[in-house]
Amino acid sequence: MAAAMTQQAPEPRAEAAGIDVRFRGVSKRFGAVAAVDDVSFEIPRGSFHSFLGPSGCGKTTSLRLIAGFEQPSEGEVEIAGVPMVGVPAYRRPVNMVFQHYALFPHLDVFANIAFGLKQLRPRPSAAEIGRRVGEALELVRLPGMGSRRAWELSGGQQQRVALARALINRPTVLLLDEPLAALDRKLRRDMQMELQNLQREVGITFVLVTHDQEEALSMSDTIGIMRDGRIEQFGSPSELYDAPVNRYVADFVGESNFFAGAVAAADADGATIRTAQGLEIAAPYSPRGRKLAVGSAGVIAVRPEIVALWDPAESGQALADYRFRGRVRNRIYLGDQTEFSVAVPELGEILVRAPKGSAAGAAGFAAGTEIALGWRRERALALADG
Amino acid sequence: MDRKQFIQQLRRYQKGSISRRHFLGVTGLGTATAVLASAMPELVWPRAASAAEIGDRVSLTTWPNYHDPANFEAFTAKTGAAVEVAVFGSNEEMLAKLQAGGTGWDVFVPTNYTISTYKDLDLIQPLDLSKLPNYDAAAYETRFVEAGSIDGVTYAVSKDWGTTGYAVNTAKVTEPMTSWKQFWDLSMDKYTGRTMVHDYQLTTIGNALKYYGYSFNSIDTAELAEAEKLLLAAKPHLFAINSDYQPSMRSGDAWMTVCWTGDAKQMHRDLPEIVYVVAKEGGEIWSDFYAIPKEAPHLEAAYALIDFLLDPAVNAKEVLAHGYPTADSRTTALLPKELAEDPIMYPAAELLAPLEFGAAATLTDPNRAEIMARFKSA
Amino acid sequence: MAKAATSDDSAKRRRRWTALLLAPAGLWFLALLVMPLAVVVVFSLGERAPAGGYAPALSLANYLNLPARWTAFRNTLVLAPIGTLVCLLAAYPLAYFLAVRTSPRYRLLLLILVIVPFWTSFLIRTYAWMFILGGRGLPALFEWIGFGEIRLINTPLSVLIGIVYGYLPLMVFPIFVSLERLDKRLLEAAADLGSTPWRSFRQVTLPLSAPGVITGCMLVFILLMGEYLIPQLLGGGKVFFIGNALVDLFLQSRNWPYGSAVAMSLVILMLATVTLYLRLTRRYGGRDVSLL
Numbered sequence A: 001m002a003a004a005m006t007q008q009a010p011e012p013r014a015e016a017a018g019i020d021v022r023f024r025g026v027s028k029r030f031g032a033v034a035a036v037d038d039v040s041f042e043i044p045r046g047s048f049h050s051f052l053g054p055s056g057c058g059k060t061t062s063l064r065l066i067a068g069f070e071q072p073s074e075g076e077v078e079i080a081g082v083p084m085v086g087v088p089a090y091r092r093p094v095n096m097v098f099q100h101y102a103l104f105p106h107l108d109v110f111a112n113i114a115f116g117l118k119q120l121r122p123r124p125s126a127a128e129i130g131r132r133v134g135e136a137l138e139l140v141r142l143p144g145m146g147s148r149r150a151w152e153l154s155g156g157q158q159q160r161v162a163l164a165r166a167l168i169n170r171p172t173v174l175l176l177d178e179p180l181a182a183l184d185r186k187l188r189r190d191m192q193m194e195l196q197n198l199q200r201e202v203g204i205t206f207v208l209v210t211h212d213q214e215e216a217l218s219m220s221d222t223i224g225i226m227r228d229g230r231i232e233q234f235g236s237p238s239e240l241y242d243a244p245v246n247r248y249v250a251d252f253v254g255e256s257n258f259f260a261g262a263v264a265a266a267d268a269d270g271a272t273i274r275t276a277q278g279l280e281i282a283a284p285y286s287p288r289g290r291k292l293a294v295g296s297a298g299v300i301a302v303r304p305e306i307v308a309l310w311d312p313a314e315s316g317q318a319l320a321d322y323r324f325r326g327r328v329r330n331r332i333y334l335g336d337q338t339e340f341s342v343a344v345p346e347l348g349e350i351l352v353r354a355p356k357g358s359a360a361g362a363a364g365f366a367a368g369t370e371i372a373l374g375w376r377r378e379r380a381l382a383l384a385d386g
Numbered sequence B: 001m002d003r004k005q006f007i008q009q010l011r012r013y014q015k016g017s018i019s020r021r022h023f024l025g026v027t028g029l030g031t032a033t034a035v036l037a038s039a040m041p042e043l044v045w046p047r048a049a050s051a052a053e054i055g056d057r058v059s060l061t062t063w064p065n066y067h068d069p070a071n072f073e074a075f076t077a078k079t080g081a082a083v084e085v086a087v088f089g090s091n092e093e094m095l096a097k098l099q100a101g102g103t104g105w106d107v108f109v110p111t112n113y114t115i116s117t118y119k120d121l122d123l124i125q126p127l128d129l130s131k132l133p134n135y136d137a138a139a140y141e142t143r144f145v146e147a148g149s150i151d152g153v154t155y156a157v158s159k160d161w162g163t164t165g166y167a168v169n170t171a172k173v174t175e176p177m178t179s180w181k182q183f184w185d186l187s188m189d190k191y192t193g194r195t196m197v198h199d200y201q202l203t204t205i206g207n208a209l210k211y212y213g214y215s216f217n218s219i220d221t222a223e224l225a226e227a228e229k230l231l232l233a234a235k236p237h238l239f240a241i242n243s244d245y246q247p248s249m250r251s252g253d254a255w256m257t258v259c260w261t262g263d264a265k266q267m268h269r270d271l272p273e274i275v276y277v278v279a280k281e282g283g284e285i286w287s288d289f290y291a292i293p294k295e296a297p298h299l300e301a302a303y304a305l306i307d308f309l310l311d312p313a314v315n316a317k318e319v320l321a322h323g324y325p326t327a328d329s330r331t332t333a334l335l336p337k338e339l340a341e342d343p344i345m346y347p348a349a350e351l352l353a354p355l356e357f358g359a360a361a362t363l364t365d366p367n368r369a370e371i372m373a374r375f376k377s378a
Numbered sequence C: 001m002a003k004a005a006t007s008d009d010s011a012k013r014r015r016r017w018t019a020l021l022l023a024p025a026g027l028w029f030l031a032l033l034v035m036p037l038a039v040v041v042v043f044s045l046g047e048r049a050p051a052g053g054y055a056p057a058l059s060l061a062n063y064l065n066l067p068a069r070w071t072a073f074r075n076t077l078v079l080a081p082i083g084t085l086v087c088l089l090a091a092y093p094l095a096y097f098l099a100v101r102t103s104p105r106y107r108l109l110l111l112i113l114v115i116v117p118f119w120t121s122f123l124i125r126t127y128a129w130m131f132i133l134g135g136r137g138l139p140a141l142f143e144w145i146g147f148g149e150i151r152l153i154n155t156p157l158s159v160l161i162g163i164v165y166g167y168l169p170l171m172v173f174p175i176f177v178s179l180e181r182l183d184k185r186l187l188e189a190a191a192d193l194g195s196t197p198w199r200s201f202r203q204v205t206l207p208l209s210a211p212g213v214i215t216g217c218m219l220v221f222i223l224l225m226g227e228y229l230i231p232q233l234l235g236g237g238k239v240f241f242i243g244n245a246l247v248d249l250f251l252q253s254r255n256w257p258y259g260s261a262v263a264m265s266l267v268i269l270m271l272a273t274v275t276l277y278l279r280l281t282r283r284y285g286g287r288d289v290s291l292l
């Protein structure tokens, strides 16, 4: 009990060492709504984890279950191996950066950041508080801003104050609820970098909630993709990208061209799908996906970067298993790569990304150009359509 | 209990007495008018024809529990003019209002000693007695009506008269009470916290003066200084300084109070243990009048109302309701025999003898006003 | 050059418009505040006419005579702050309960219950208190329980009870508003940072509701300074406020000049209080603070 009362991380139990947050069959219901529905996962110590999902899928609720603002209707939440059932928020070794920062408007920046320290018992000396707040300000690159009021700061500065405030007690886990949502794109990028650096610097486990997939992919060690209160898939960004369990995940993580239809044939390694237009396309299963039964709804996912483009006059690209002709509708130059959107009569609109070095990237097919495109069968994925 | 019942309860609790000072100022006009008007809507509205003669309303500024409401209804039925009643608590207050101007009063009820001041300040008008056929000067006892006439001109006609003594709850106060000396001494000793005095300079200072045997009307500085000393000494022992003493007397909170005839009569009627004492040292005898302010907006209606209330048959009903004796022998003749022997209404001659009518000087004497204010704010 | 002239013109025009738009407020101010106040100042320098009222004069005698009403000032200056404080102590938990603890479904209903008494005349309600505090009311109950004889009516305590009863809603509402506007996430943030519920209340809720508290106190205090009815009815005319002294001076003694002097000193007292109020509220950055 005494250990749980302090804000310092309690000694983890031996068997739980290495896991900072663990959900075991956790559900949280608000009346009839299951905001979180039978969720289990483990977040390893010192990692950067993100919850990703559309609005209303239960991300914030998951975070609040960790913070202690909500108690689970069922299941167990453990932090650093310590069961948190019945432990109120103010006794948990976690701190949170709120969606709109929730800085105390009646306190200046210094007092906002010092707030957590002042709750410690025994209370640190004024000198100690001053020193640590100074350090925290330094850490978030706001030195000398201590006497400002919260509303005198820019959005980015407020965000950093919120960060400093949450970090000052050196929590076991730092929770961040869409901390960057209110920032403009450029600032968001900068802050993403800073957050990542910070996380490495302080070595604390970060749990981030976002519905920006790029943010999740670029920053996280692990990601939980959520949907209707459940976790669809839990894994590293590359795992999610290369081995989505279903169309939902593939769609959420990165971009894909999907060709949906009924499974026409299936074996242990892959499946063939017949589209509405009668086209048959085959691909191997996703490594994490499930096998498909003939007749069930399936989808072939083709990532834009595996699609090759070539001049139809040339005969190249013999490696493509599926070949089509189309017309470039739109071309967007993205610097390191070029994005094409191609109208293919049999398939509809196809998204293609060609890296700068590739032939297509170099050729720079302009809008209106007739082109050929195709991909290799084994690089596409056959997924359950759901 | 809904709001109406609650108010009824409240009224019953206060039975026959509304605060002489505030109740009136705050609710008086509005409440009384609303109550009267709502009681007889069919009387107010269909009378448009006769209303043309004297107007459809007349305002009466008077004292609380001083009329029989049925008489007002009858007046409205007869003339079409609704009576808007406002109730006041002291002559000083009436004078202050009239001095400030813009009262809209048609008829008001001043006490004898104030009339000369009203006349001097040109606040009231001489009465045209031809418009008051019910007024028969010969029928009145002179001493109660003479204050209404100045230099042969009648400015006010008699309403009724009375005395200012004190009421005692004999269930609590066992001594036989006869004097102001006893009243003040016991108030400051055995019955501390149980006595009330008027929020009214004339009677409160006057009866303190009586403790020393001085004139009720004294404006002698030295005598007044003595009276003030008594008042200040008594103040911590008083239950309240309030002319609205009936509720506290009836509830048993207060056991003694400076009291007017009619209030004593009303309380004694319901609670026989409350008796009335006219102190042997003397005190006040007074008479009240009907008068018309200079600026009365409904002059014809004012005359009509006064004349109506002077009608002996109407006036007899008034007396039965308020319990004050009238100076009009025609009215007295209509009253039940036992009233004529009522010791509250008609104290014994030897008790009446030393009583004094209030003097005009007390109304304007700045010293008395200031002593009263100091006493209250002490 | 020409350009400068035009912009000068338009500035002038704008100024004229501003003046025009401000005129009604200015007139209102003049008619309802400055002129009556000027009359009071002039009266306060005069003397009482022989039959009462005002007679022109130029003397400070009325002001020099103010100590004669010292008790009224003292009662007001003691009972108004105490009344305000007790009001605050009673109102805060109520407002807190309404704003924080009550589900929005019942909140409106409960708020209406707070106002309902205002639908009956204040006088009637105070008369009801005269009955409750009178010998047949609470004291009778206490006596029956065995507390011995207790006198409530016509004491400073009964005046205090009346004050708290009468002014409670005025205190509840500003506090309720400031508490309701309080961002609940701030409390979660405090809890998250290790603050116990009680400490969160002290460190977050209380300071952030300070504007409401100050506004409520100001409303109640200023109105209490002029209070007349409650001391009159529940104090039995024995507990005297400045308001009672004023009523007496104008309606009984008809000493308008002295009354004016007392009124002026009351106005000055109130101005001092309001200044203090503005000082206090500026500490909160001038935000979220207003007289409702």
Ligand SMILES: Nc1ncnc2c1ncn2[C@@H]1O[C@H](COP(=O)(O)OP(=O)(O)OP(=O)(O)O)[C@@H](O)[C@H]1O
Residues within 6 Å of the ligand: A030, A033, A034, A035, A053, A054, A055, A056, A057, A058, A059, A060, A061, A062, A211
């Ligand atoms: N206190 C509550 N009472 C009732 N329902 C709630 C409550 N909190 C959340 N919910 C419901 O639970 C579901 C999940 O909510 P949650 O806030 O966790 O979503 P989210 O993933 O954070 O969404 P967003 O991206 O929009 O913030 C939603 O349907 C929401 O309406």
Ligand SMILES: [Mg+2]
Residues within 6 Å of the ligand: A059, A060, A061
């Ligand atoms: Mg959310």
